[in-house]
Amino acid sequence: MRKIISVLLIVVLTVSAVTLAGCGSSRVSEITSPTGTYTRDLEGTTINVFNWGEYISDGSEGSLDVNAAFEALTGIKVNYMNFESNEAMYSKLKSGAVSYDIIIPSDYMIARLLEENMLQPLDFSxxxxxxxxxxxxxxxxxDPDNAYTVPYSVGMVGLIYNTTMVEEAPTSWSAMWDSRYADDILTFNNPRDTFAIAQFLLGIDINSTDTADWDRAAEKLKEQNPLLQARVMDEVFNKMEGGNAALAPYYAGDYLTMADNNPDLAFVYPEEGTNIFVDAACVPANAQNYDAAMMYINFLLEPEVALANAEYICYAxxxxxxxxxxxxxxxxNEILYPAEEDKPKTQYFHNMEESIRTYYEKLWEEILLADE
Amino acid sequence: MKKRSFAQRIAGAPYILWAALFIVIPMAIVVYYAFTDANGQFSFDNIKQLADYKETFLISFEYSFIATVITLIISYPFAYLMSKKSAASQRIMMMLVMLPMWMNLLIRTYSWMNILERNGIINNFLEQFGIEPLKMIGTPGAVIFGMIYNYIPYMIIPIYNVMSKIDKSLLESAEDLGSNGLSKLRRVILPLSMPGVISGFTMVFVPSVSTFYISQKLGGGKVMLIGDAIERQMQTSYNYNLGASLSLVLMIVILISMIVVNRFAGDDDLLI
Known part of the structure; x- marks a missing residue:
């Protein structure tokens, strides 16, 4: 009996290993016509690149393997690492354990890094x-003089809804407070994005430095507690694709991925406005391989490379x-690139000063505690 | 007590080194962070802030206690029956108990999300019979269920180990002296299996009370346990000091409750 099971297990494992390995065989690891200038002067050196997870075309399903193509073109070895959040990236960078040559954080985090003198200017020549x-x-x-950053990817938050579960198509963030959808509403599981929704709804500046504004938003969010099914981040894919919830705020690009798997899903930029973010490449002050970093940033802008990344990431x-x-x-695509007249009102997150950050973190805990 | 020989002391060295490096020093760091502020100054602020988390502590202990008791109720008779089976069946049963643990905790928990979802496997099944969908995901029940499901092997195995070592002749003599089934269980098996119950209780209760993944996924981020509070302080708020003081108090409370459990069991020699 045991022998049969072991044999079966071995067969299953071997078959899956072979089929999985098969996927990678068609990857593209060279670009055909680079438009920028590259040299092989730095051949044999290494650069440390620190980016979001699943945020670069990696050669899966026959796409371009960006890092391999860069290595093929310049001979520079790419040591590619991932982070899960701007905050996680910040603490790694601050600890100084590894020196990164390129990081790709979001706008408000770049503002913070610049305030703390942790970036160096790029050589745009x-x-x-x-x-x-x-x-x-x-x-x-x-980066008002555009001296430190090169934009990589852009996204906006919108409201994803399941057309079979809502009674009329929502146009406002207020749908997330609609008691008809009790237990079918999802929201973000982090303070800044969650507060932003209440702030847009109440017409409060999402970067307000007045604690009373944050109190008002917190009160609004507490009202929402009994209607919520869950606070989610990545779980949103599973829940919305499976028709397990009616409404969820999330990023436009991710909606496109979800809609591929569930045609009942639709998307709207609520009329009160929404959050826009830009992730941009920058070079930390303690980078070791500056010239290679310039070449890498230039490479990310290559039409072929940028196209492969845009197809892979699905963000604008x-x-x-x-x-x-x-x-x-x-x-x-009208969701990623809305026409001028359909463009939603957008606001960037700014870096908040320590005292406000601590204040809203505290309010956030209160909201969660009130939810039990 | 006999003096330990040189060889005995050498044999203990690797673990002592391990414990110093990975248990004692990290604990000291936790204590340091718990009693300092962000600038490294000595402070009681973190400890004072803990009052806000009273509710969270109570809920964590309540849910874990319920989960542990249910786990015990399921495991005890099963472990007893298992210890009565033939050696071959025992091996197979043991493998079945262990089988889910071959898979990663995160994957197992994620799978349960799909099963308990609004449109999940259970509700789809109920729908076939025209039964209204049940609200399972995002409830305390789902979290407690997740704890039971994930940690039940840690209860079965120690109880089974102790039971399978109970000398058959003890049971026979109990019968010879006129014990019926119930009094045999109450007066022989139960006392002898207590060490297994205590260690199973500890091994289920401690990870349950400090879990954050299960509550996040099955509780839909709406059930905040103490593990979630610690995780958030460490991962997103970057308040290591508050996170450390929460951890410290959690450890102390667990320590106290384990001492109480051991006393209750009337055996001072047991390790915590």
């Missing part, structure tokens, strides 16, 4: 692909070579 970046993503609030691209490419599968 070496980044000749920078002209591909759309003007609206240049000189953003966190700040790169005009991608946005204007009719072969791009999300070309003129």
């Amino acid at each position: 070496k980044i000749d692909n920078f002209h591909y970046i759309a003007d609206e993503y240049k000189n953003l609030y966190y 691209s700040p790169n005009t070579a991608v946005v204007e490419n009719p072969d791009y599968s999300l070309y003129q």
Whole structure:
């Protein structure tokens, strides 16, 4: 009996190993026509790249393996590492245990890093692909002279809903307080994104430095507690794709992924406005391989590379070579690239001072405690 | 007590080194963080803030206690029956108990999400019979269930180990002296299996009370246990000091409750 089971297990494991290995065989690990300037002067050196998880085209399903293509082109070895949140990235960087040459955090975190002198200016004379970046993503609030950052990816939060479970299509964040959808409402499981929804609804600045504003938002969120099914982050995919909840706020790009698996899902940018974010490449002050970092950033802007990344990540691209490419599968997609008149009102998160941060973290705990 | 020989002392060295490096020093760091503020100054602020978490502590202990008691009620008769079976059946039963543990805790818990969801496997099944969907995910019941499911092997195994070592002749003599089934259980098996029950209780209760993953996934982020509070302080709020003081108090409370459990069992020699 035991022998049969062991044999079966071995067969299953071998078969799955073989089939899984098969997927990687068609990866593309070279780009055909680089538009930027690259040298092989730094061949044999290494750069440490620190980016979000699942946030670069990695060669799966026949896509371009960006890091392998960079190695093929320049001979520089890419040591690629992932983080889960801006805060996790910050604490790694602050600890100084590893020196990173490139990091790709979000806007408000870049503002904080700049305040703390943890970044160094980029040498734009070496980044000749920078002209591909759309003007609206240049000189953003966190880097007004655009000296430190090159935008990588853009996203907006919207409301995802299941058309079979709502009575009419929502247009406002107030749907998340609608008692008809009790137990079918999901929300974010982090304070900043959750507060932002209540703040937009109440017409409060999401970057308010007045604690009374945060108190009002917290009261509103406590009202929502009894209606919530769950506070989620990545679990939202499973829940919305499976038709387990009617409403969930999440990122537009992720909605596209979910809609592929559940055609009943729809998406709206609520009329009160929403949060927009930009993730951008920057170089920490203690980087070891600065020139290679410039080449890598330039490489990320390559039309072929940026297209592969945009297809893989599914978020909006700040790169005009991608946005204007009719072969791009999300070309003129009305959710990622809404027409001028359909564009939602958007606001960036700013870096909040320590005292406000502590204050809203405390309120957040109170909201969670009130939920029990 | 006999003096230990040189060889005996050497044999203990690797573990003593391990314990110093990975238990004593980290504990000292926890204590240090618990009594300092963000600037490294001595402070009682973190300890004072703990008052806000009274409810969270109570809920964590309540849920874990319920889970542990239910686990015990399921495990005890099973372990007894298992110890009565033939050697071959015991091996197979043991394998079946262990089988879920071959899979990672995170994956097992994630799978339960799909089963307990609003549109999950159970509700789909009920729908076939026209039964209204049950609200399971995001409830305390789901969290307690998750604890029972994940930690039940830690209860069965120690109880089974103790039971299978009970000398058959003790049971025979009990019968010879006129014990019927019930009094045999009450006066022989139960006292002799107590060490297994105590260690099973500890091994289920302690991880349950400090869990955060199970409550996050099955409780839908709505059931906040003390493990969640600690995780959030460490991962997102970056308040290591408060996180450390929560951990410290949790450890102390667990220690006290284990001492109480051991006393209750009337055996001072047991390890905590």
